[in-house]
Amino acid sequence: MQQDVINKILQTENHEQRMRVLAERRSEILQAIGDRTIEPTEDVLGELFDLNVMLGDVNFFGDGEA
8 A cells, every 4th residue: 555545544543544545445446447557457456456455345145145
């Protein structure tokens, strides 16, 4: 994760603010991929995975079953 995002998280006062920073970062990445300003490399997809886990969006199998 980029250092500026980590710094923003460290400056937050509560859980809701931290979740907002993480969601904003995820949106930025997804928008950049959609705009084709970044490529969905392994590192980028890894960061998206980490953000999804931190945000609780981990529906890996679609129906919730392993």
